[in-house]
Amino acid sequence: MEEVVLEEKLKEQYGFIFEPELLKAIMETGKYRKIPDGDHIIEPGQPIQHMPLLLNGIIKVLREDENGDEILLYYLEIGDTCAMTMNCCLGNKKSDILAVAEGNTEMILIPVQYMNEWISKYDSWRAFVFDSFNVRLKEMLETIDSIAFMQMDQRLLKYLRDQVKLTGSKEIKKTHQQIATDLHTSRVVVSRLLKKLENNNEIELHRNRLKVLQF
């Protein structure tokens, strides 16, 4: 990608947060990456060498158990960075999570060795890192609540709301099966609940997509 365009994108998303010095450092050390929809960005067991700064797109962060079962931990949006990655960076450990691109995703990868240096060097970086750590933690607590205490219909509603907020569109382009995997349940359950919502005129059902009519 053109250097100039990249710099503009960076400023667009992070210009208000980071001081000019830091932006320059990011431009110098970061590597631009474009990830197509559905590609795995990080897999469990992989050592982490970079930390991502999202330019656009969404990243889905999942936990995977030994059977290959997955649970959705949280989503990363533009302007976010990955708390799990930071955790790994500090200890130079391997990844505990699976990160998948959702939609075409562009990001800048920063080698982990700069993490520590920048934390002491740039106030804005330290603030950014801690802040996003907080946000992630909060989101994960929500997810835990939702798994532990909420009924499936509530979880589905939350999921739909999140999708709308996340993509900025009331159209959700997913199959029932995909939703079921995200929520860690069976497709049949999702189908039945969605059908109920449709009967209540809360959503519109189509093949491979659905439309939210309320909220």
Next chain:
DNA sequence: ACATTAATTGTGT
């Protein structure tokens, strides 16, 4: 335009 097929969605047990 029609038939075939594969994938997704709906429903009863």
Next chain:
DNA sequence: ACACAATTAATGT
């Protein structure tokens, strides 16, 4: 949860 029916989208003829 499973099995099957119904529907839809995609593809070839």
